[in-house]
Amino acid sequence: MHRTPTYRDKPLFTPGPLTTSRTVKQALLRDLGSRDHEFIAVVREIRERLVALGGAQVGTYEAVPLQGSGTFAIEAVLTSTVPRDGKMLIIINGAYGRRMRTICDVGGIACTAIEFPEDCATDVAAVQQALAEDDAITNVAVVHCETTTGIINPIADIGAVVRRAGRTYFVDAMSSFGAVPVDLAACGIDYLVSSANKCIEGVPGFAFVLARRDALLATEGYARTLSLDLLAQWRGLEKNGQFRFTPPTHTLLAFRQALEELEAEGGVEGRARRYRANYETLVAGMRAMGFTEYLPPERQGYIITSFRYPEDPKFSFDEFYNRLNDRGYVIYPGKVSDADCFRIGNIGRIFEADVRDLLGAIRDTMDAMGFKP
Ligand SMILES: Cc1ncc(COP(=O)(O)O)c(C=O)c1O
Known part of the structure; x- marks a missing residue:
């Protein structure tokens, strides 16, 4: 296989930031204004390609990039998609599940958790029972690849249970999206989060949410913060193609290149x-x-x-x-x-x-x- 050259930095055998290609790094070497037509077209292209990577069509699903690391986008979903009187069920089998619970606690989002040992994948029947026993639960969250251990949770099976129970489904696919196939609609996913510097092999600086459009449109008034308001971020992008606040322009340029290289790799x-x-x-x-x-x-x-x-x-x-x-x-x-x-x-x-x-x-x-x- 053709090896895209990297600079001669040490290879990173880590969960991210990761080793990136030289051509991805070279794509950073421009200064585009955030209102420049060229930049706006780059953002549009990225958003379209991300939806396609989830096996979906724009209109049914929407890509919403957000400034910051992956945790910022997780916090955006948790604080702007749970109704004011709603309750989140978090499925935990590692540190990133626990972090979601902390985000809810800090943000004053009602939340309950179902916890499994770190070497055990989620027990879908237990999730089904938890939903049957608590009508107050409106949303369910799970981590796809729990990077704590590397375990893969059964997001399609959990999605089927969540959908049957009529709840909203959020998947943290931070360390898997782009390298583990995910069909958003088939898994019944309402919101999925990943970031620029994981398997798509961009550089750090932003994360993104793939949101089912109808679910997102129903979240009016749910947001607890301004900068992480997912619906407002999407509306801003739809209105004029721009981020509401300063975008990581260079990182987005590198990400567009990273998406090209992902496609070239098959x-x-x-x-x-x-x-x-x-x-x-x-x-x-x-x-x-x-x-x-x-x-x-x-x-x-x-x-x-x-x-x-x-x-x-x-x-x-x-x-x-x-x-x-x-x-x-x-x-x-x-x-x-x-x-x-x-x-x-x-x-x-x-x-x-x-x-x-x-x-x-x-x-x-x-x-x-x-x-x-
Ligand atoms: C599954 C998962 N969730 C959340 C995060 C947090 O992402 P960040 O460190 O970019 O905020 C990571 C980071 O590795 C992760 O692997």
Whole structure:
């Protein structure tokens, strides 16, 4: 496969920001005014392409980009799509589900949660029961790829239950959208969030919501904040093609280029193939050295993998991390609450050859530190 060149920064085996192509970075090198016709056309094109990536049509679904990191868009959905007298049900099996609950608590949004262990995918029957038992619940939220562990939650099955129960459905697909196929309508999704610097391989600076138009139009008066008011942001974009407040112009230009490169790679399917190959090479190599994954393989997605710390007292994560970093490889600390783990991401502009190089560096680092997994 053709490898789009990157600058010679260290490859990032992280959940983001990620390694990006040189051509994506080069697309930043312009100063377009936010009211410039060219820029407005870029924003329109991005919005249309995002809806298409979700397998939908503009008019049925709308893309609403928002300034800030992914959490800002999650906060926008949570604070502007729950009715004033409504209640959110959050399905939790990791840190990002817990963060959604914190956002609701801070924003004064009534919320209840159904929590599963971090190594277990959501139990759909339990969600169905929670909805049957509490009529006050108006909205349901779940994380698609819980980046805490790398587990993939069954968003289509949950969507079917939520739709049957007549509630509004929100999916945080931050670390999966663009690399794990999602059909918005088939999954019954009303709102989905992702950001520029994940699997679409742009640079940080904005996030986006894909909203079912009819659901969004029904949220008049729900917003609890001004800058994160999702309906107002969409109306602003519809009115004159502009963001309400200063847009991250350079990031949007880079993102348009990133979307081109996603298409050139064969779209979501093509990207999924590369990431899956990265994942398979990584896991086979790590197992051969004696490392074990936190999740059982059938629950593990190909986005990011959590590996357990070796029990050997000669292992220290800080030293392991620093030695790899000194050799030019950036891995990531763990986030699992009940097990010591570190994480290795398979996403961004990295290829199997990069993963093999990383595996070689891990082998050398193990030998130098003298531990055995
Ligand atoms: C599933 C998920 N949700 C939310 C976030 C938060 O995104 P951000 O750090 O861009 O605010 C992340 C970040 O990795 C994530 O993976």
